[in-house]
Amino acid sequence: MTEISSTYGAILFGASMAFGLSGIVGTQCVIYFKMYPDDLQTIKALVSAVWTLDLTHTAFICASLAYYFVTHFGDQARGDSIPWSIALTVVVTAIQTFLVQCFFAQKILRSSKNNWYITGPIILLSLLRLLAASVSTVEMIQLHSYSAFGARYPGWVFTTGLSLSAGVDILITGWLYYFLREIRARTGSTIMIQAIDNLTLYTLETGALTSLAAVASLICWLIMPTNLIFLGLHFVIGKLYANSLLASLNTRKELRRMRTGHGRPWVPHRVPGLSTSSLGTDTFGHANPVEVYKFNPKAARLNINVERTILEDDAETSIERSLRRYSRRFQAWERP
Incomplete structure (x- = not known):
């Protein structure tokens, strides 16, 4: 019973959470296209790409559930088998992560007055995370076994990918927090201070959510490599990144309203x-x-x-x- 709950149960629970978050992503995308029809085409393309990747990720999760609970229902020996759909969820999550992290890196670049010494390492580390996830996906498809995938190689590649994901999130959150506090310290406007405080809280919350999800999946992968709890948590990571991007885009009008003090102080x-x-x-x-x-x-x-x-x-x-x-x-x- 313990083995079933930590393998099939973990996958089912993680998939349920991912489905719920995917619904929130879809809702936020609809809100975005209705509220900001005049945005740049590049931003609209980014939102469309993230939404498409999210739906693709959800479809792969559905395919993996069908593999375990329909096609091979009751076959406990399949608990160690890695279907192709599970392998592809890893690289799709990495692509989503890369796009969102580049979006926030652009904000850091603007806030730092085009300081590439700050932004460059963030983009480079995010690209290395995408490369590590791509290697992990290829190895999953070739090995077709969780026990073989947990060996020293390619196990350390998957570990590196999750570590880089959490590390880049911490860097992004730290730099965004630094620039927000710098602006707050130099302004004497109560309205601006209130807007900056709310934005700082939002930045810390979203950064903490994505980094904690990556760290939790990494810890479960290192401590409990024989079960699939890490995979259930990994299903959620891409959804959190997509929601953080869309929430950042959809709160811009509220920021403008707060900055102008409802039109009159x-x-x-x-x-x-x-x-x-x-x-x-x-x-x-x-x-x-x-x-x-x-x-x-x-x-x-x-x-x-x-x-x-x-x-x-x-x-x-x-x-x-x-x-x-x-x-x-x-x-x-x-x-x-």
């Missing part, structure tokens, strides 16, 4: 015209009949409107000045 509603002197009282609250008699409601309302307008215009000018100063750097996060 928020100012506390002070009522300077209704002071104690205007109401005919002194500092200690004693009434002054003469001042009350001279109180003109129309003049008071005019005073309120004029002073409130002056306060709001001053605040808006200050905020707009700050936004113009940092908008070019922050727009790297709003553009695809």
Whole structure:
């Protein structure tokens, strides 16, 4: 029973999670094409490619479930067999990972003012991860056995691929966090700080999810190479990358709305015209009949409107000045 739960059960559980995440990917793709019809063709092509890869990955998972639970149902000896569909899920996941990591590397390149010393190693490591996954796929198809695949070679190739995936995620998250905190430290706008804080939280969450999934699959692969728990977790990795890309694209309008402060900055509603002197009282609250008699409601309302307008215009000018100063750097996060 333990062997079945850690082999077939792990595959079935991982496939169920992957199907759910694939549905979220499809929903986000529909939202993207409806919300951003004027995006660059390259970005639309990227989204289309990621969606196509996600559907292909899901189809391969379905084919593997049919292999284990339909074609060879009840044949426990097939638990060590690697169908071609399982092997292809590895390279499809690697291609998705490479595309998404290059997308975020582009954001780092913009934020670092085209610093290739930072961005270059990220792209190179991501390319090596794709190469390692491609070798793993070829070896899986040739060996057709999990026990043979777990040998020193090509086992270390698969280990290297997962390690590179987690490492690149950590690098991307770390650099994005660094540039966001740098922008936050130099801006004095409350609206900008709020937008940057929300974006920082989102960056850490998405980076942590993808890296934790890769690390969890790597740990299970190293500690429990005789079961398929690592494979069930590996099914989820590509879906998380696709969702992180689409979430980043679909939140751009919200970022613009937050950066502009709903079109007008928020100012506390002070009522300077209704002071104690205007109401005919002194500092200690004693009434002054003469001042009350001279109180003109129309003049008071005019005073309120004029002073409130002056306060709001001053605040808006200050905020707009700050936004113009940092908008070019922050727009790297709003553009695809």
